[in-house]
Amino acid sequence: MPRKINRPAPSPMVDTPEVAPLEYNQCQAAVKRLTEYLSDELDAPETEAVQSHLSQCKGCFAKFHFEDTLLRTIRAKVEQVQAPATLRDKILGLISAPKI
Amino acid sequence: MDKTDRARETFEREMVVHLDALYRAALGMTRDKTNAEDLVQDTFVRAFSFYGQYQGGTNGRAWLFRIMTNLYINGYRKKNREPERVSYDELEDFYLYNRLSDAQSRGIGAAPEAEVVNRVEADAIREAIDNLPDEYRDTVILADINEFAYQEISEMLEIPIGTVRSRLSRGRRLVQKAIWAYTNNNQR
Numbered sequence: 001m002p003r004k005i006n007r008p009a010p011s012p013m014v015d016t017p018e019v020a021p022l023e024y025n026q027c028q029a030a031v032k033r034l035t036e037y038l039s040d041e042l043d044a045p046e047t048e049a050v051q052s053h054l055s056q057c058k059g060c061f062a063k064f065h066f067e068d069t070l071l072r073t074i075r076a077k078v079e080q081v082q083a084p085a086t087l088r089d090k091i092l093g094l095i096s097a098p099k100i
Numbered sequence: 101m102d103k104t105d106r107a108r109e110t111f112e113r114e115m116v117v118h119l120d121a122l123y124r125a126a127l128g129m130t131r132d133k134t135n136a137e138d139l140v141q142d143t144f145v146r147a148f149s150f151y152g153q154y155q156g157g158t159n160g161r162a163w164l165f166r167i168m169t170n171l172y173i174n175g176y177r178k179k180n181r182e183p184e185r186v187s188y189d190e191l192e193d194f195y196l197y198n199r200l201s202d203a204q205s206r207g208i209g210a211a212p213e214a215e216v217v218n219r220v221e222a223d224a225i226r227e228a229i230d231n232l233p234d235e236y237r238d239t240v241i242l243a244d245i246n247e248f249a250y251q252e253i254s255e256m257l258e259i260p261i262g263t264v265r266s267r268l269s270r271g272r273r274l275v276q277k278a279i280w281a282y283t284n285n286n287q288r
Contacts, residue, residue: 002179011198035269039243041250066197067272071244073276077222078229078245083123087137091116091144095108 026053030060040069118161119247122168128241129172131230136249139176143168162252169238177234196276220279223236224286229276236271243268263278 030053036042037050054061111219122143126136147154147167154163200212229237242253243264252262257264269274 034193035265035272036250039250039268051217062196063194065217066212067194070196070216070276073217073220073244074225075247077225078124078128078218079209080222081120081127083119083138083140087123087140088116088119091119091141092112093140094145095111095148 027057027060030054030057030064034064037064038071049090107151108148109190111148112155114156114160115151115164117143118164122164123248125241126168126244127163127174129231129238130176135176139172142171146171146275157255165242165248166256167251169242173206173238173257179245183276191270191273191277193273195273196280199280204247217281220283221286224279225275227282231278232271232274236274237266239264239267240271240275244272 030037030050031078033042033046037047042050050064054064119140122140126139126143127133130136130139141162147164150167153162197212197217200209200215202208204211204215210218229240232240237251238257242248242256243250247258250261253264254261259267275276
């Protein structure tokens with residue numbers, strides 16, 4: 001039984017399967033948006049398109065999740081650094097001086 | 101309490117609270133504690149003298165970062181410009197993920213995510229960011245560490261948004277390459 005009743009007959013000139021290149025293109029389209037996706041810079045439809053792909057593609061999901069985790073780890077580790085107390089005192093002293 | 105005292109008090113409450121974030125960014129940009137302290141100090145002094153022009157209620161953190169990046173690009177960087185230390189080879193997407201996956205499949209490591217969360221040290225990250233060429237380092241610090249929007253970074257660094265995007269993309273790959281090199285040299 002055919003999956004689609006009105007499916008047009010494939011062109012005799014095209015002998016490559018349809019599914020593989022489509023999947024490849026979807027991965028490629030998602031990866032192209034990786035930088036902005038991680039920065040939350042995509043608009044809503046584009047974010048949704050990436051997320052929809054990630055929900056269907058295990059490989060991309062693992063890689064995107066890794067990139068996100070890496071960014072969060074980097075941020076968390078860098079944020080452990082604090083300004084020296086002497087610098088704070090110096091700045092407070094400078095802005096309290098009658099004229100700087 | 102006179103007007104000047106009130107201004108000082110508001111400045112302290114609204115601006116000095118961002119000191120740590122500014123210091124971290126300055127440290128990343130200048131790669132030197134003394135220069136970072138000088139840069140942050142100059143930023144606050146300048147911010148205080150222009151505080152009258154700051155519109156209360158707007159984004160104070162972004163205002164301070166704009167002052168700091170301006171001082172840095174036009175002063176500190178010009179004085180201390182160093183030759184670039186990172187190669188410009190094209191790097192693949194998911195560089196670190198691919199290396200860690202490969203190591204895992206050869207039985208010399210855990211899953212990539214666990215490796216990154218548990219084993220990548222703050223020193224590796226610091227070194228990876230420090231070794232980025234200036235333009236990539238600034239963008240990575242502003243976007244990935246301080247989470248500014250591309251538009252804000254574009255204004256701070258006076259570069260088009262497309263350049264912010266491409267520098268960030270490349271900068272992230274270079275960070276991954278450096279983390280991998282550091283991890284390999286120190287842990288495996």
